[in-house]
Amino acid sequence: MLRSWVGERHHTTVSVMTDLQNASVTILGSTGSIGTQALDILERSGKGQALRWITCNTKWQLLAEQVEKFSPNGVAIREEQAWREFKDAMPRYTGRVLCGDDGICEAAADSENRVVLSAMVGFSGVLPTLAAIKAGHTIGLANKESLVSAGSILMPAVDTYGAKLLAVDSEHSAILQCVVGERRDDLEKVIITASGGPFRTYTHEQLQHVTAAQALKHPNWDMGAKITIDSATLMNKGFEVIEAFWLFGLRADQIDVVIHPQSIIHSMVQFVDGSVKAQMGVPTMLVPIQYALTYPRRTPLDIPRMDLASMGQLTFESPDTERFPCLALAYEVMRQGGTSGAAVNAANEIAVEAFLQGRLRFRDIPATIEHVLHHMEHVTHPSLADIVSIDAESRRIAHDFAHRHQL
Amino acid sequence: MLRSWVGERHHTTVSVMTDLQNASVTILGSTGSIGTQALDILERSGKGQALRWITCNTKWQLLAEQVEKFSPNGVAIREEQAWREFKDAMPRYTGRVLCGDDGICEAAADSENRVVLSAMVGFSGVLPTLAAIKAGHTIGLANKESLVSAGSILMPAVDTYGAKLLAVDSEHSAILQCVVGERRDDLEKVIITASGGPFRTYTHEQLQHVTAAQALKHPNWDMGAKITIDSATLMNKGFEVIEAFWLFGLRADQIDVVIHPQSIIHSMVQFVDGSVKAQMGVPTMLVPIQYALTYPRRTPLDIPRMDLASMGQLTFESPDTERFPCLALAYEVMRQGGTSGAAVNAANEIAVEAFLQGRLRFRDIPATIEHVLHHMEHVTHPSLADIVSIDAESRRIAHDFAHRHQL
Numbered sequence: 149m150l151r152s153w154v155g156e157r158h159h160t161t162v163s164v165m166t167d168l169q170n171a172s173v174t175i176l177g178s179t180g181s182i183g184t185q186a187l188d189i190l191e192r193s194g195k196g197q198a199l200r201w202i203t204c205n206t207k208w209q210l211l212a213e214q215v216e217k218f219s220p221n222g223v224a225i226r227e228e229q230a231w232r233e234f235k236d237a238m239p240r241y242t243g244r245v246l247c248g249d250d251g252i253c254e255a256a257a258d259s260e261n262r263v264v265l266s267a268m269v270g271f272s273g274v275l276p277t278l279a280a281i282k283a284g285h286t287i288g289l290a291n292k293e294s295l296v297s298a299g300s301i302l303m304p305a306v307d308t309y310g311a312k313l314l315a316v317d318s319e320h321s322a323i324l325q326c327v328v329g330e331r332r333d334d335l336e337k338v339i340i341t342a343s344g345g346p347f348r349t350y351t352h353e354q355l356q357h358v359t360a361a362q363a364l365k366h367p368n369w370d371m372g373a374k375i376t377i378d379s380a381t382l383m384n385k386g387f388e389v390i391e392a393f394w395l396f397g398l399r400a401d402q403i404d405v406v407i408h409p410q411s412i413i414h415s416m417v418q419f420v421d422g423s424v425k426a427q428m429g430v431p432t433m434l435v436p437i438q439y440a441l442t443y444p445r446r447t448p449l450d451i452p453r454m455d456l457a458s459m460g461q462l463t464f465e466s467p468d469t470e471r472f473p474c475l476a477l478a479y480e481v482m483r484q485g486g487t488s489g490a491a492v493n494a495a496n497e498i499a500v501e502a503f504l505q506g507r508l509r510f511r512d513i514p515a516t517i518e519h520v521l522h523h524m525e526h527v528t529h530p531s532l533a534d535i536v537s538i539d540a541e542s543r544r545i546a547h548d549f550a551h552r553h554q555l
Numbered sequence: 556m557l558r559s560w561v562g563e564r565h566h567t568t569v570s571v572m573t574d575l576q577n578a579s580v581t582i583l584g585s586t587g588s589i590g591t592q593a594l595d596i597l598e599r600s601g602k603g604q605a606l607r608w609i610t611c612n613t614k615w616q617l618l619a620e621q622v623e624k625f626s627p628n629g630v631a632i633r634e635e636q637a638w639r640e641f642k643d644a645m646p647r648y649t650g651r652v653l654c655g656d657d658g659i660c661e662a663a664a665d666s667e668n669r670v671v672l673s674a675m676v677g678f679s680g681v682l683p684t685l686a687a688i689k690a691g692h693t694i695g696l697a698n699k700e701s702l703v704s705a706g707s708i709l710m711p712a713v714d715t716y717g718a719k720l721l722a723v724d725s726e727h728s729a730i731l732q733c734v735v736g737e738r739r740d741d742l743e744k745v746i747i748t749a750s751g752g753p754f755r756t757y758t759h760e761q762l763q764h765v766t767a768a769q770a771l772k773h774p775n776w777d778m779g780a781k782i783t784i785d786s787a788t789l790m791n792k793g794f795e796v797i798e799a800f801w802l803f804g805l806r807a808d809q810i811d812v813v814i815h816p817q818s819i820i821h822s823m824v825q826f827v828d829g830s831v832k833a834q835m836g837v838p839t840m841l842v843p844i845q846y847a848l849t850y851p852r853r854t855p856l857d858i859p860r861m862d863l864a865s866m867g868q869l870t871f872e873s874p875d876t877e878r879f880p881c882l883a884l885a886y887e888v889m890r891q892g893g894t895s896g897a898a899v900n901a902a903n904e905i906a907v908e909a910f911l912q913g914r915l916r917f918r919d920i921p922a923t924i925e926h927v928l929h930h931m932e933h934v935t936h937p938s939l940a941d942i943v944s945i946d947a948e949s950r951r952i953a954h955d956f957a958h959r960h961q962l
């Protein structure tokens with residue numbers, strides 16, 4: 149393995165940004181949970197004016213507010229109707245206003261970008277992330293679905309184009325923080341922590357009746373709706389396992405998951421000498437977002453400090469893949485490879501959407517994914533076109549299944 | 556602060572030994588707990604033959620066995636009687652057999668040394684450690700008393716002679732493992748963990764009656780007698796605080812102690828962004844000893860791996876300096892500076908010896924140290940001669956005090 153820890157093989161440079169001084173940041177998905185927190189960090193550091201592009205899917209009003217506040221060089225809006233409304237509402241905005249996936253990809257690939265934060269939700273992040281990779285950019289990747297669906301496309305492209313991928317999940321940021329200064333060969337395995345979600349202690353019976361409102365109350369993390377449901381099913385943890393597989397070039401048997409309800413240890417790395425390093429702190433996405441922007445340096449961040457003596461204890465247990473089968477499905481994806489990740493991700497997006505709309509039971513989320521994984525055509529060495537096609541077809545099968553099991 | 560993490564200012568080299576291949580190791584104190592474990596590591600790695608010097612205080616028989624097994628280039632024995640007996644018993648040994656502090660210092664300074672492991676007990680380690688520093692060597696420092704007594708002499712010498720100091724304590728090794736790849740300016744504070752020792756839950760009343768036999772039963776670590784008593788009084792933790800102060804160039808307010816009875820987290824580093832890194836593992840000195848030999852690389856070590864899910868929980872509490880005043884004395888040493896560390900270390904050595912011999916109560920260990928600290932002459936900017944003189948005088952005062960409070 150010649151690849152360094154930030155998913156790039158050809159460069160030995162370790163500095164992404166010496167600090168936020170020279171930030172020329174593009175945020176794909178600036179109206180989402182990660183995007184708004186990234187803007188918060190840039191604002192706190194007084195560098196909000198260094199914003200290059202911000203993009204959104206439909207929330208043009210919030211994007212317009214961000215434009216007023218941060219004056220980015222340009223914006224891109226995915227949905228055409230939202231794009232029209234933004235243009236009508238912001239006649240005096242002098243920056244470029246791009247539209248659609250092409251517009252977002254153009255923003256992602258802009259050669260003036262210093263760091264691209266890829267924080268779109270779901271499969272929609274694949275093409276813009278690939279565009280940023282092909283431009284050789286440094287990318288803070290908050291869109292784990294890109295790697296789950298298209299890791300076999302994205303990671304070779306990272307090599308080819310000399311890009312850098314820095315994960316913005318708290319877990320993968322923890323792993324990265326634990327491996328700086330270490331040799332790749334000295335890593336034995338990673339131990340990804342999981343809060344266990346809001347239903348960690350629920351019985352099979354109780355899990356039958358949980359509602360979207362219950363699932364949206366995550367005990368530790370304040371996140372978007374989709375990822376919060378993914379946390380409740382442990383599909384999010386499964387995706388993180390797959391993300392670690394791609395990002396750090398690990399084997400499936402080098403990735404363990406341990407339930408840690410307090411979410412203080414964000415993940416761990418075990419080395420060949422039996423030594424384990426953990427990254428810890430109060431649960432906040434501000435740390436991993438900022439770390440991706442300042443890696444491998446740090447800048448002061450005014451957040452509460454961890455106080456273990458006050459907490460008293462940290463607890464740990466093994467994950468239960470009987471009650472939470474989505475985690476086991478992630479390991480199946482790593483075994484199968486090919487398009488299985490794209491199929492699972494697409495099925496999950498459809499199932500979660502149906503659950504959030506009250507059309508599907510909680511237990512039928514994993515059932516939908518499993519059905520799609522086992523009934524979908526499998527391509528072992530897929531092209532990007534294969535993945536896009538499997539994504540679409542998986543959604544169709546998932547829709548059918550969800551419809552048949554509709555409440 | 557231009558100093559790197561291994562206590563050297565002039566070199567930016569990070570590699571001590573690429574592995575154990577080219578080991579030419581000298582072990583000062585090879586018959587002690589750390590020394591024998593270091594030999595175990597060299598034997599496991601098949602590199603026991605690369606031993607340059609081994610030294611002991613009085614245990615010449617064990618040293619003779621080590622000579623038979625590892626064929627070092629030479630030995631040094633501190634006590635003259637033991638040196639005579641070794642020579643009589645080993646007439647066919649062709650290596651050099653040196654005697655006394657001078658002999659040990661000669662071994663420490665040998666220009667052929669690749670790494671010097673300084674694992675003598677107490678103040679006796681100061682001069683040999685200084686000799687190794689003046690030779691510009693890389694030193695694995697297991698003798699924390701050297702820094703407690705003479706940090707103001709040793710650390711400037713490390714700079715002057717371009718030496719490297721790598722701590723072999725599990726706590727300081729943990730800190731070093733957490734800061735590799737990090738910038739010095741990004742460190743906010745260190746959090747040193749303490750098991751709390753065998754009397755962690757004892758009341759004031761119970762502490763009056765504890766015996767040496769009880770104190771020697773440490774819950775987690777199998778160590779030498781002196782350090783085990785130091786662990787029971789928390790004086791050891793106080794020494795580690797002072798050691799961190801010198802080794803990592805910290806202020807006293809940058810060093811916290813948290814009680815963690817399971818000894819799984821060996822210490823932590825908090826950074827300016829609120830992120831905390833911890834080094835963890837099953838309690839064994841093999842990891843920090845080997846890490847000092849292979850830093851910043853690692854080599855495989857066949858020890859049990861940590862299993863948090865099986866353990867279930869890690870607990871934490873604040874240290875109680877009412878019941879364990881030795882920890883507070885350490886902070887007083889950092890405030891006073893000068894010769895206060897030498898006075899406290901000397902008083903502690905005398906008090907522990909008296910306690911081990913059943914001549915002094917457990918509670919009178921801190922009383923002896925406090926008495927010496929408050930009655931000893933204080934030199935603000937001491938020479939080495941001042942420190943040697945304060946050490947001797949402190950021992951005299953401590954003896955008198957211990958005698959007056961004799962059981």
